[in-house]
Amino acid sequence: MKAKTFENLIRKVVREEIDYALRREIKTLKEDLRDELKPTIVEHTEKLVEVPNNTQQPMSETTKSNLRAKIMGSNPLPKKQFVGNSTLNDLLNETAQGDTNLNSSLAPMSDPFTSSEVMSTEAMPESVANVVNRDYSALMKAIDKKKNK
Secondary structure (H helix, E strand, O other), X not given: OOHHHHHHHHHHHHHHHHHHHHHHHHHHHHHHHHXXXXXXXXXXXOOOOOOOOOOOOOOOHHHHHHHHHHHHOOOOOOOOOOOOOHHHHHHHHHHXXXXXXXXXXXXXXXXXXXXXXXXXXXXXXXXXXXXHXXXXXXXXXXXXXXXXX
């Protein structure tokens, strides 16, 4: 065997062994990094505190029904059949019976763009008030006319 061929053979074997060893080391280093970078999940638990009851007795049925009447109203709506799924029907009926609380400050406002009434402009700057209360009917007619050409 020639010296050059033997040298090339040794180089090839050494390269393969080094590649194999490096792959193993890189793999273990990556695993170590993954373990270090894994976020730890901490579960926070809350202590349940029992509300003291003056009588230290369970709530009576009349108290429960009074509370239910107070929350749901004294005249609950009759149950309707919305869809074929009983669970969904129960949920929809509960939603339909719920208090919509239209008098609160968070109650939904009516859509101001559905009516032709002039909006209150007291809290608006004058430039905004002019834009909000402007009559856009002529502009919309011109746009419609241009579209129909």
